[in-house]
Amino acid sequence: MNNPSSFPFPEQASNLAPGVDWIFYTLTALCGAMxxxxxxxxxxxxxxxxxxxxxxxxxxxxxxxxWEVGWTLLPLPIFLAIFFWAAKTYFRMSRPPKGAMEINxxxxxxxxxIQHSDGRREINELHIxxxxxxxxxxxxxxxxxxxxxxxxxxxxxxxPGRYTTEWFxxxxxxxxxxxxxxYCGLDHAIMGGxxxxxxxxxxxxxxxxxxxxxxxxxxxxxxFYTLGCSGCHAANSKIRAPLLDGIYGKPAPLSDGTxxxxxxxxxxxxxxxxxxxxxxxxxxxxxxxxxxxSEEDLTAVIAYLxxxxxxxxxxx
Amino acid sequence: xxxxxxxxxxxxxxxxxxxxxxxxxxxxxxxxDHKRIGLLYMVSITLFFFVxxxxxxxxxxxxxxxxxxxxxSALYNKLFTMHGVIMVWFFLIPxxxxxxxxxxxxxMIGARDVAFPRLNLVSWxxxxxxxxxxxxxxxxxxxxxxWTFYTPYSSTYANGHVLAMxxxxxxxxxGSIATGLNFIVTIHKMRAPGLxxxxxxxxxxxxxxxxxxxxxxxxxxxxxxxxxxxxxxxGVGIFNPAMGGDPLLFQHLFWFYSHPAVYIxxxxxxxxxxxxxxxxxRKSIFGYNFIAxxxxxIGVFGFLxxxxxxxxxxxxxxxGMIFSILSFLVSIPSAxxxxxxxxxxxxxxxxxxxxxxxxxxxxxxxxxxxxxGLFLAALAVDVHLHDTYFVIAHFHYIMVGGAVMxxxxxxxxxxxxxxxxxxxxxxxxxxxxxxxxxxNLTFFPQFILGFMGMPRRYPVYAPEFQVLNVLSTAGASxxxxxxxxxxxxxxxxxxxxxxxxxxxxxxxxxEWKTSSPPPRDNFANAPVVTxxxxxxxxxxxxxxxxxxxxx
Numbered sequence: 001m002n003n004p005s006s007f008p009f010p011e012q013a014s015n016l017a018p019g020v021d022w023i024f025y026t027l028t029a030l031c032g033a034m035x036x037x038x039x040x041x042x043x044x045x046x047x048x049x050x051x052x053x054x055x056x057x058x059x060x061x062x063x064x065x066x067w068e069v070g071w072t073l074l075p076l077p078i079f080l081a082i083f084f085w086a087a088k089t090y091f092r093m094s095r096p097p098k099g100a101m102e103i104n105x106x107x108x109x110x111x112x113x114i115q116h117s118d119g120r121r122e123i124n125e126l127h128i129x130x131x132x133x134x135x136x137x138x139x140x141x142x143x144x145x146x147x148x149x150x151x152x153x154x155x156x157x158x159x160p161g162r163y164t165t166e167w168f169x170x171x172x173x174x175x176x177x178x179x180x181x182x183y184c185g186l187d188h189a190i191m192g193g194x195x196x197x198x199x200x201x202x203x204x205x206x207x208x209x210x211x212x213x214x215x216x217x218x219x220x221x222x223x224f225y226t227l228g229c230s231g232c233h234a235a236n237s238k239i240r241a242p243l244l245d246g247i248y249g250k251p252a253p254l255s256d257g258t259x260x261x262x263x264x265x266x267x268x269x270x271x272x273x274x275x276x277x278x279x280x281x282x283x284x285x286x287x288x289x290x291x292x293x294s295e296e297d298l299t300a301v302i303a304y305l306x307x308x309x310x311x312x313x314x315x316x
Numbered sequence: 317x318x319x320x321x322x323x324x325x326x327x328x329x330x331x332x333x334x335x336x337x338x339x340x341x342x343x344x345x346x347x348x349d350h351k352r353i354g355l356l357y358m359v360s361i362t363l364f365f366f367v368x369x370x371x372x373x374x375x376x377x378x379x380x381x382x383x384x385x386x387x388x389s390a391l392y393n394k395l396f397t398m399h400g401v402i403m404v405w406f407f408l409i410p411x412x413x414x415x416x417x418x419x420x421x422x423x424m425i426g427a428r429d430v431a432f433p434r435l436n437l438v439s440w441x442x443x444x445x446x447x448x449x450x451x452x453x454x455x456x457x458x459x460x461x462x463w464t465f466y467t468p469y470s471s472t473y474a475n476g477h478v479l480a481m482x483x484x485x486x487x488x489x490x491g492s493i494a495t496g497l498n499f500i501v502t503i504h505k506m507r508a509p510g511l512x513x514x515x516x517x518x519x520x521x522x523x524x525x526x527x528x529x530x531x532x533x534x535x536x537x538x539x540x541x542x543x544x545x546x547x548x549x550x551g552v553g554i555f556n557p558a559m560g561g562d563p564l565l566f567q568h569l570f571w572f573y574s575h576p577a578v579y580i581x582x583x584x585x586x587x588x589x590x591x592x593x594x595x596x597x598r599k600s601i602f603g604y605n606f607i608a609x610x611x612x613x614i615g616v617f618g619f620l621x622x623x624x625x626x627x628x629x630x631x632x633x634x635x636g637m638i639f640s641i642l643s644f645l646v647s648i649p650s651a652x653x654x655x656x657x658x659x660x661x662x663x664x665x666x667x668x669x670x671x672x673x674x675x676x677x678x679x680x681x682x683x684x685x686x687x688x689g690l691f692l693a694a695l696a697v698d699v700h701l702h703d704t705y706f707v708i709a710h711f712h713y714i715m716v717g718g719a720v721m722x723x724x725x726x727x728x729x730x731x732x733x734x735x736x737x738x739x740x741x742x743x744x745x746x747x748x749x750x751x752x753x754x755x756n757l758t759f760f761p762q763f764i765l766g767f768m769g770m771p772r773r774y775p776v777y778a779p780e781f782q783v784l785n786v787l788s789t790a791g792a793s794x795x796x797x798x799x800x801x802x803x804x805x806x807x808x809x810x811x812x813x814x815x816x817x818x819x820x821x822x823x824x825x826x827e828w829k830t831s832s833p834p835p836r837d838n839f840a841n842a843p844v845v846t847x848x849x850x851x852x853x854x855x856x857x858x859x860x861x862x863x864x865x866x867x
Contacts (some may be wrong), residue, residue: 020696024767027694031687038658038683042676045661046668049597060663061853062658063827064603071655072648082694087637090695109473112439135588143469146565146703150769153700159564161557164630178780181703181771186389187470189774195659239408273560278839290558307758 011302013197015133015169015174019089021153028080067170082139092123093154096167100135101128104216104299106144107158109184110191114298119213124193126178128170129203135167141295142166146182155181170197220304223297227289242279242284245308253280267302330526333736333833349432349836354418355734356440361407362803364447369403369799371395376758376792382779392775393460394476396449405485406447408575408715410586411723412531414495417523419734421499423827423834424517426508426843431501438490439498446488449824453480460693462773464574467555467566473548478548489534496530499523508826510845514605517825517849521608522587525615529576529583533619537573540566563682564629565778571622572669579618581715582682586653589675592725593657595823597664597670600850603656610649617646627698636695643693650686654679668848669821670744672748674725677752681717685710688763706766709759717755724802731806732820737813743805757791824851 048055105125106117114122124173128134138147138158147166148155151174156166165262180191198206214222224230247262255278260266269276271293272287293301334351335341375395378386387395418436422429430436453459459481461470470478473613503524507516529619544566546552555560555566594601601607623631623639657679666672692698701707728748732738761784770781778787819828830839847854 008768010457010768011499013417016696020700023694023697024691024700027691027697028837031690034687035680035683038654039680042661043680045658045664046666046676049664049666051598051665051667057663057665061602064606064659067655067659068603068606068652072652075648075651079647079690080641081642082690085641086696086698088696090636090640090699093699094695095696139826143473144466144719147704148769148771150700150704153629155699155702159557159630164629179769179771181471183393183464183466183703183773185460185473188393189389191778246781248703250791310593 009220011151011172011174011176012153013170013174014149016089016093016150017153017171019092022091023082023086030078030082030191043067047235051250060181064125069268089127093167096135096165097133100134100167102137103128103137104303105136105147105158106141106295107147107180107191108295109143111178112180112191112193113149113296115216115296117216117220117303119215120207120208121213125196126193127196127203129200130170130173130197130247131200131262133169135165136304137164138166139268139295140224144182145180145184145191148179148181149176150179151176152193157182163268170195172188173197173202192276200224203244211231216300216303217307218304220297220302220307223293223301227293229270229301232286240282240284242282244305248306248308254278254286255280255282255284264302267305268298271301328631330580331831332355332835333831334836335833337836340849346437347627348421348429350418350430350433350436350438351734351834351838353436353440354415355412356419357414357443358523359443360440360447361410364402364406365799367408367451369397369796371402373792373796375399376777376789377786380775380778380789382782382785384776387775389775390460391458393462393773394454396773397459397481398454400460401450401481401485403715404444404463404577404581405488406450409492410443410519410720411581412588412726413499413523413580415438415525415838416519416588416723416726416730417495417499417526419586420730420827421502421520421523422506423507423733423838424520424825424832425503426635426826426839426845427502427506428837428839430498431505432498435494437500439494442491442494442602443488446484446486446491448481448484450484452482453477456480456640464570465541465566466570467544467546467547467563468557468561469567469645471544471554472556472558479545482545486538486541488529489538492530493534496527496534499527500531503527506846507701508843511826513850514608514843515847516583516602517587517610518590518607519584519587521611522583522590524578525611526583529580529615529618533573533580534855535574536569537577542571543569543856547726564626567626567629568622571625572619575622575625576618578711579614580713581719582722583614584679584681585719585726586611586725588729589657589678590653591673591823591825592671593660594850594852595729595821596669596675596857597666598852599659599664600848600852601656602659602662603652603846604849607653607656609856610652613649616647617642617649621646624693624698627695628702631750635702639692640695644690647686647690647693650682654683667751670739670741670748671725671821672727673745673752674721674728677748678718679711679723681721681752681755685717688713700769701766703772704766705772707824708772709762709766712759712762717759721751724748727802727806729821730827731809732826733832733834735810735813736816736831737809738804738820739813739817743801747798747801747805750794750801753797754791754794754796758795759791760787761785761787761791824849824855 009114102117106113112124114126140158140160145158146155147158154169156164156170174197176195178193178195180188232239233244250262251259252262253259272290275284278284321428334349334399362626367470378384456477457705458478459478545552547554555561555563620641623635624643627636765781765784815834818831
């Protein structure tokens with residue numbers, strides 16, 4: 001889009017793009033060579049051994065075994081090499097670096113709702129600074145969608161009921177397509193938008209625009225009190241429920257003897273399906289909040305609970 | 317020479333064969349003759365092919381302009397669903413097995429019919445009942461889930477006649493299972509004396525493997541669609557997380573069937589090509605045993621790679637790695653086959669009749685289709701290419717470039733046997749070349765579109781993708797002409813074609829040892845097999861001896 005002269009080479013605008021493209025071009029060269037070899041051999045044989053040609057047909061049936069072994073084993077190391085190379089890159093793509101800027105994405109038929117941690121919200125647009133790793137924590141409100149940015153060479157399905165993550169470090173300022181890549185119904189094709197990768201100065205200017213809203217965690221705190229969570233999950237509560245300060249990222253023992261790590265998914269499930277995993281030592285008295293809390297508010301509450309964690313760690 | 321061919325029709329017509337064994341509608345609709353059932357399938361899948369093709373034509377026209385405008389998004393979504401469902405389940409999967417397989421399996425192994433002739437007829441009725449249900453779903457308002465029926469869209473959110481469409485696939489699936497069972501038993505129990513496993517034509521090996529896949533995989537599809545229907549009808553929470561289900565479970569189950577289904581489509585075409593190449597290079601096939609083993613291993617490996625459709629679904633990274641490496645491995649037996657076909661040409665005596673042109677077309681397009689599969693098996697590359705036009709191009713190279721070229725090649729090869737007539741050779745060659753050119757112009761640009769990032773299932777798209785889309789649509793119009801040509805000249809040949817004689821290609825194989833069209837019971841005398849398959853070398857020696865003695 002920015003640079004149509006580069007056709008047919010799509011823009012490389014993330015740290016992941018060059019790695020993916022290198023594998024792609026290597027495969028193109030290998031497979032192109034293989035196709036040319038087969039076509040050249042067939043053409044050669046067709047000309048040389050057409051009916052009535054004078055080429056010698058002596059020893060027309062060589063022993064096949066050495067050939068079979070040869071062309072079975074020859075591609076094997078090449079395939080394994082490509083596999084390892086691509087798998088290594090994939091592994092890197094699936095592990096967001098620590099300290100990445102976390103942004104929440106809620107997908108619904110047919111729009112993308114973005115929530116920055118400072119509370120700023122966008123629809124079908126995402127503004128990010130160049131050079132900083134971004135981690136998207138995504139969930140769908142209805143069917144499966146897919147957050148696809150071709151210029152970043154990355155995509156990830158966005159599922160209902162389950163957080164998925166995707167990360168990239170934008171490397172080139174510009175305006176890039178955001179597509180929904182998983183068919184999601186009527187307006188799937190227009191469920192898209194733009195990613196704006198900005199120079200740090202421009203990004204700072206963009207941040208300064210408008211009224212700075214509450215941070216996501218602050219909004220989550222309000223939801224936490226409005227929905228009455230604090231009625232039980234507070235130190236002075238009469239009902240016995242676990243205190244939530246500082247639990248994020250820590251192991252939590254469950255009543256069935258297993259131990260889970262408290263992460264976004266665990267918190268989400270505990271709010272919507274409280275009987276699924278019961279904290280050890282507590283009665284399963286919590287009501288479900290399914291249909292009472294929106295995906296955006298859930299994200300905010302989880303952000304609030306995470307922020308409690310950091311407070312706790314400062315407290316001796 | 318001329319007088320001889322002109323006289324032949326007179327002598328051919330009165331001879332009893334399966335075609336003039338009863339002319340009433342009833343004699344066709346209640347037939348248990350495998351050859352007539354093959355023709356029933358041929359007529360039905362041809363109809364479905366043009367229905368599915370019409371949907372594709374409308375999609376390609378819509379995609380001429382980035383902003384679309386020919387059809388609404390709602391209609392476009394129904395068109396690609398209809399195209400996928402019809403082409404996959406009502407054309408590609410039945411194509412070679414039920415048409416050529418039904419006609420040829422008993423003839424090739426020297427039997428009078430399949431093991432269960434009445435079950436064979438039941439299969440066709442199940443196929444027609446399923447097809448009718450699917451067509452009804454389309455006419456009554458359509459379905460917009462895509463042929464993949466991903467949940468929870470299909471089970472909860474989609475409007476339209478999802479259940480009728482799924483029921484059609486469910487019912488037709490039982491036809492597939494019965495056909496597979498029939499072929500397995502027939503090939504095991506009814507081979508002519510002397511026809512050992514390693515004397516079987518390779519076409520039989522591929523039909524046998526395909527039948528195993530049909531019997532083992534199709535029930536999983538039936539279960540999957542039933543679970544989807546249960547959730548849609550009664551709200552039983554299986555796939556929808558809002559009801560406690562898991563949407564990825566559907567994808568695992570669906571691809572556990574649908575990936576092997578790709579091999580149901582491509583293996584029989586490989587079988588056809590393995591018949592064509594030796595015949596038109598007058599040589600026995602190179603590496604018979606390896607091709608047979610490769611066929612079986614493709615069938616087995618095909619069951620273990622379904623997860624490569626789910627690399628960006630949030631499936632575990634480690635599961636992704638296993639599925640990736642297995643997908644690389646499954647390409648090796650396919651490569652073995654391509655090399656063996658190529659090696660068969662070496663020091664042959666090659667001629668270029670229509671079926672051979674299709675065989676060459678198959679090898680070229682299948683090679684590209686197979687190799688681009690490696691891009692999608694490579695994990696990091698798939699993340700970018702998944703659900704883009706690259707995937708569309710890849711599987712059309714396999715399923716149209718491969719499977720359909722094989723079907724058409726087989727149809728042209730055995731047409732003289734099936735009908736007793738020859739078609740117009742130059743028109744047939746023209747059609748083969750037109751299809752090859754039109755196909756490449758349609759689908760090659762889609763590889764680039766995908767790499768540039770155009771997602772599939774988009775009726776409107778970003779303007780920078782237009783040039784390649786226009787090329788693709790131009791190619792599709794050439795391809796359409798290419799597909800209409802055989803319909804015309806093959807029908808024409810039924811009445812005006814020259815009589816073919818028993819063996820117009822001087823091919824080996826039992827099916828060529830009986831008259832064309834074959835008698836009701838296939839062989840006047842029960843055949844006994846005493847030689848290896850593809851014994852063209854001995855035949856060539858004989859022919860040259862004859863020529864010498866004439867000289």
